[in-house]
Structure formats: C-alpha cells, structure tokens
Amino acid sequence: MESSLISSLLFWYLLLLLVGFITPFLKFLKHQITSKCKQTTSLPPGPKPWPIIGNLPEMLANKPTSTWIHRIMSDLNTEIACIRLGNIHVIPITSPEIARELLTKQDSIFASRPTNWSSEHVSFGYLSTIVVPYGEQWKKMKRVMANELVSPRRLQWLQDKRVEEADNIVRYVYNQCNKNGGGLVDARIVARHYSGNIIRRLVFNARHFGKGTEDGGPGFEEVEHIDAIFIVLRYLFAFSVSDYVACLRGLDLDGHKKNLKKATKLIMKYHDPLIEDRVQQWKNGKRTCEEDLLDVLISLKDANDSPLLTLDEIKSQIMDMMIATVDNPSNAFEWGLAEMLNQPEMLEKATEELDSVVGKKRQVQESDIPKLKYVKACAREVFRLHPIDDINATHVSMEDTFVANNTYFIPKGSHIVLRRQGIGQNPRIWKDPLRFQPERHLEKDNNNIDGFKNLSLNEPSLKLITFSTGRRACPGINLGSTMTIMLFARMLHGFNWSVPPNETTIDLSEIEGGTIKAKPLVALATPRLPAEAYEIS
Known part of the structure; x- marks a missing residue:
C-alpha cells in the first residue's frame, strides 16, 4: 500500500514537473526577482514546497483538500x-482580525477572483457576478444585482411571491403530517424545496417546471433542478490540480469537469427555453410589463435605449442567482432543527417567542421578523457552527502587500481562502466553540422592551x-436573511417537532471532509396551531 502511494506520488511529480516546467518556472523566477526586495517579512507559515510544483503532490495524496488544509493549520497552530x-x-485564514483587514482596510487589493475552468464555465465566460474577476464586467453586473434585482424596492415588489411560497411550504408539511408513518418529515427536502420554490418564483414567476405534486411538494423536474444546483456548488469552489498548472487546464484529472458539465447542462435544460421564449415575447411586443426578475433583466436599457444585457449575460446572471439562493437557508434550517431536537428547551424557547409575537391564530409574516430575536440567534449560531462549506469564495490579491501589522508578506496573485468553519469555531473568539448555543448572540439592551439589542444575520466583524x-x-443580504428566518419561523411556529420513534437523539455527524449533515434529517412533525390557522390563501 505504501509503495503504491509512493509510486503514485512519484508519477504525479514527474508528470507535473515535465508538463508544467517552463511557464511556471519563468513566472516563478520573475516573481522572485521583482518581490525579493519587498520580502523584509516572511510568508505565512506552511509546509515546505517542492520546486516548481509546490505542495501539489501532498494535495493529491490528501483528499479532501479542505481537511488537509485544516490539519496543516492545526499542526502549525496558526x-x-x-x-x-x-x-x-x-493563504487560508481563520483569524477574524486578519479577515477584516483584508476585506475592509485592504479591500481594493483583494477584490478579485481566480480564473479557472469551473468559474469560466458556470459564468458563461465570466459574464455574471459571483466568480468573475475584478473589472468592468463585474462592476456592471454588480450594479445590476444591487440596483435592479435585490434592492429594498425590488424586494418589496416581490414580497407577495415570497409569502405564497412560505404558505406553500407550510401546506406541504401539514400534508406530510397525515402520511409517511404518522408525520415523518424529511427536513432536507422541505428546506431545499422551499428555497428552490422562492428563487424560481422570483425569477420565472413559477414554482414548478412541471406539474409538481398534489400535496404541494416538488415534482421530478424540481428535484432534478435542485440536485443539479447542489452539484454545481460542490464542484465550483473545489480544489482541482488543473487550476494550478496552466497546461493541465484542458485535462479532467479529478473528474470535476465531467460532473460540472453534466449539472450545468441539466440546469440550462430547464432555464434556456423559459429565458429564450421570454426574450422573444419582449421583442415581438407580446409582453410589455415586468412580473418577475427575468422581465427586469430583459427590459434593462443602456444610455442608447438598447438592451443593457446580452442573452448570455441574462442566462449567466440567473445561474448566479440560483446557486447563491438555495444553499445557506436550507442548510441552516436542517442543522438548526437537528441541534434543537437534541436540546428541546431551545425549541420551547423559540416557540414561546413566536407565540408571544405572532399568537396562534395566524401564520408568521415578514413584518414579524424584527421581533424574532431568539429565532435569529438560532440561525446565526448555525451559520457559525455549521456553514454550508468550510471554504468561502476565494479572493485574489491584485498586488503585493503585507497583513497582520506587516508581519506577513502576501504576493500578488495569491488566493485568499477564508475558512468559514475555522473562523466560526475559533476557540480564541468563541467560548465552548463546538456547542450549539444561540444565547451567545443575544446582547443585553435595557432600552428595548424585550431587553436585547436588535439582531441581524449579517456579521461585518x-x-x-x-x-x-x-x-x-x-x-442579497436582505433576501437571504428573510428567506432563512421565515423558514425557521414558519416551521417552528406551525409544527411540533420531535425525534423519530425508536430514536433518542439526532445524529450530528458531518459528511466526510465536508460540513453538510451526513444523514438527511427526518423528524416527527405534528400541527401545533388551530386548524383554521392553516387555511392559507
């Protein structure tokens, strides 16, 4: 076994050395010469790299890469x-102070993204927002997002659609309470279904691509669509050897390209006909008013009264919105409910707050959210302890710089990786960091009626x-926060939740090398409100 591993590593080393020698060597040599005078301080600590190929052999031998990075930082105590x-x-980081320095004080330096096959493919050639390197195209699409798609005015315009989907998910769970062995509900399906419904309604003004199901649940098409989105999320930000050796970019050495191509093709199977048909409707005058975000994107005009966005830009931006909307709310609710089922006093505290604010004769509405401080604290605690992924979207340094009071040198072109779970579980920052404790987010304020400061899900610090x-x-801070809190609030207010029969606790294991719950959460749900409260319009 050991000799096989050594042979494999030697093979990769020789291959990478052969195909990647000339260009990387010249770039490396140029960088060493130009930056030598700047290195009065050292790079951050890390494993000793091999010539030219760096630590790629170790990365290949230690999968998944995020776990390997965590182990390196733990061993070095850095x-x-x-x-x-x-x-x-x-450059992986688990220090909030250094992270703040990079994204506030030196934000202009670290505002770019890496270029790689996955980002280029998903963004239709860097046409959208999330993964696009810093430049005029990114600025254009960010203005579109901030001013036209997720502005407070636009969110208010789309409120009725969000409320309809909150109503629908309550109806769906209510129907599940009368079947599946007496109310056994898959919380992962519920959460992902709710998130997918909302973004489909906001973009396409339709909950389903097909007919859905009679009980309000997802049909085959919606399940396939959401599954494909999560596959894209899995591989879009994954570490791939081809991303670090330019001449290997055309190869699919780790299978990421094949999986990503298949998933994006499936998503566009559902998106493209709707987008292309809608564009044609606007061109031939059959459609003249805006009903959803797709209409908004199509009807935007430039200074010459011509369409602001090309067809590919519209498709790319919609892909961005889909993958950015479904992951965090669904992951947060599943983990939050799992943790609260193991600490029933938290469920009781959340429902007491909901009953106090909302009562038991109606459903929770978005206007109730500012008063739901404990529910928001539960959601924040999930973001801290159980983020959807340990690795945040990578930042790229656009020039040489220094961080941490000039302690460490960061070369131009460095990839900055903020480790979400590493920061959220940093024992220097958080007491008892592995314990789920929402109360840690509640700060006293005697000027408020409930005695606590106002709370949001955003965390600039x-x-x-x-x-x-x-x-x-x-x-999309406001949209993401609203979706997350409404999902928590509607589910906790509308239903009693308990551990399934013949079980005593919920297994809180993570998938190997990841942060998603290993086993989908299935719990027993029963209605906790009078029947008339579920008569949703």
Whole structure:
C-alpha cells in the first residue's frame, strides 16, 4: 500500500514537473526577482514546497483538500498559513482580525477572483457576478444585482411571491403530517424545496417546471433542478490540480469537469427555453410589463435605449442567482432543527417567542421578523457552527502587500481562502466553540422592551461568515436573511417537532471532509396551531 502511494506520488511529480516546467518556472523566477526586495517579512507559515510544483503532490495524496488544509493549520497552530500549489500561494485564514483587514482596510487589493475552468464555465465566460474577476464586467453586473434585482424596492415588489411560497411550504408539511408513518418529515427536502420554490418564483414567476405534486411538494423536474444546483456548488469552489498548472487546464484529472458539465447542462435544460421564449415575447411586443426578475433583466436599457444585457449575460446572471439562493437557508434550517431536537428547551424557547409575537391564530409574516430575536440567534449560531462549506469564495490579491501589522508578506496573485468553519469555531473568539448555543448572540439592551439589542444575520466583524463584507460581499443580504428566518419561523411556529420513534437523539455527524449533515434529517412533525390557522390563501 505504501509503495503504491509512493509510486503514485512519484508519477504525479514527474508528470507535473515535465508538463508544467517552463511557464511556471519563468513566472516563478520573475516573481522572485521583482518581490525579493519587498520580502523584509516572511510568508505565512506552511509546509515546505517542492520546486516548481509546490505542495501539489501532498494535495493529491490528501483528499479532501479542505481537511488537509485544516490539519496543516492545526499542526502549525496558526490562524494564517501559506500553501504553494504550482506557482500560486494559497493563504487560508481563520483569524477574524486578519479577515477584516483584508476585506475592509485592504479591500481594493483583494477584490478579485481566480480564473479557472469551473468559474469560466458556470459564468458563461465570466459574464455574471459571483466568480468573475475584478473589472468592468463585474462592476456592471454588480450594479445590476444591487440596483435592479435585490434592492429594498425590488424586494418589496416581490414580497407577495415570497409569502405564497412560505404558505406553500407550510401546506406541504401539514400534508406530510397525515402520511409517511404518522408525520415523518424529511427536513432536507422541505428546506431545499422551499428555497428552490422562492428563487424560481422570483425569477420565472413559477414554482414548478412541471406539474409538481398534489400535496404541494416538488415534482421530478424540481428535484432534478435542485440536485443539479447542489452539484454545481460542490464542484465550483473545489480544489482541482488543473487550476494550478496552466497546461493541465484542458485535462479532467479529478473528474470535476465531467460532473460540472453534466449539472450545468441539466440546469440550462430547464432555464434556456423559459429565458429564450421570454426574450422573444419582449421583442415581438407580446409582453410589455415586468412580473418577475427575468422581465427586469430583459427590459434593462443602456444610455442608447438598447438592451443593457446580452442573452448570455441574462442566462449567466440567473445561474448566479440560483446557486447563491438555495444553499445557506436550507442548510441552516436542517442543522438548526437537528441541534434543537437534541436540546428541546431551545425549541420551547423559540416557540414561546413566536407565540408571544405572532399568537396562534395566524401564520408568521415578514413584518414579524424584527421581533424574532431568539429565532435569529438560532440561525446565526448555525451559520457559525455549521456553514454550508468550510471554504468561502476565494479572493485574489491584485498586488503585493503585507497583513497582520506587516508581519506577513502576501504576493500578488495569491488566493485568499477564508475558512468559514475555522473562523466560526475559533476557540480564541468563541467560548465552548463546538456547542450549539444561540444565547451567545443575544446582547443585553435595557432600552428595548424585550431587553436585547436588535439582531441581524449579517456579521461585518467576520467573527463568523454569513454574507461577508467589502466589495465582494453578497448583495442579497436582505433576501437571504428573510428567506432563512421565515423558514425557521414558519416551521417552528406551525409544527411540533420531535425525534423519530425508536430514536433518542439526532445524529450530528458531518459528511466526510465536508460540513453538510451526513444523514438527511427526518423528524416527527405534528400541527401545533388551530386548524383554521392553516387555511392559507
């Protein structure tokens, strides 16, 4: 076994050395010469790299890469490290202070994204927002997002659609309470179904691509669509050897390209006909008023009264919105409910708050959200302890700089990786960091009736990563927060939840090498409100 591993590593080493020698060597040599005078301080600590190829052999031998990075930082007892992959310095960070410095004080330097096959493919050639490198195209699409798609005015315009989907998910769970062995409900299906419904309604003004199901649940098409989105999320930000050796970019050495191509093709199977048909409707005058975000994107005009966006830009931006909307709310609710089932006093405390604010004769509405401080604290605690992924979207340094009071040198082109779980579970910042404790987010304020300060899911201090901060912060903070809190509130207010029969606790294991719950949460749900409260319009 050991000799096989050594042979495999030697093979990769020789291959990478052969195919990647000339260009990386020249770039490396140029960088060494130009930056030598600047290195009065050292790079962050990390494993000793091999010549030219850096630590790629170790990355290939230690899957998944995120676990390997975590182990390196733990062994070195550091909150910032440097791992050289090819000629690129990858800088993982678990220090909130350094993270704030990068994304506030030095935000203009770290506002770009890496270029790689996955990002280029999903963004239709860097046409959208999330993964697009810093430049005029990114600025254009960010303005579209912030001013036209997720502005407060636009969110208010789309409120009725969100309420309809909150109503629908309550109806769906209510129907599940009367079947599946007496109310056994798969919380993962519920959460992902709700998130997918909302973004489909906001973009396409339709809950389903097909007919759905009679009980309000997802049909085959919706399940396939959401599954494909999560596959894209899995591989879009994954570490791939081809990303660090330019001449290997055309190869699919780890299978990421095949899986990503298949998933994006499936998503566009559902998106393209709707988008292309709608564009044609606007061209031939059959459609003249805006009903959803697709209409907004199509009807935008430039200074010459011509369409502001091309067809590919519209498709790319819709892909962005789909993958950015479904992951965090669904993951947060599933983990939050799992943790609360193991600590029933938290469920009781949340429902007491909901009953106090809402009562038992109606459903929770978005106007109730400001008063739901404990429910928001539960959601924040999930973002801290159980983020959807340990690795946040990568930032790229656009020039040489220094961080941490000039302690560490960060070369131009470095990939900055904020580790969400590493920051959220940093024992220097959080007492008892592995314990789920929503109360840690509640601060006393005697000027408020309930005795606590107002609370939001955003965290600019970066003591936990929610929507990040700076130029590359998520512009959909209000939409994401509203979706997350409404899902928590509707489910906890509308239903009693308990551990399934013949079980005593919920297994809180994570998938191997990841942060998603290993086993989908299935719990027993029963209605807790009078029957008339479920008569939703």
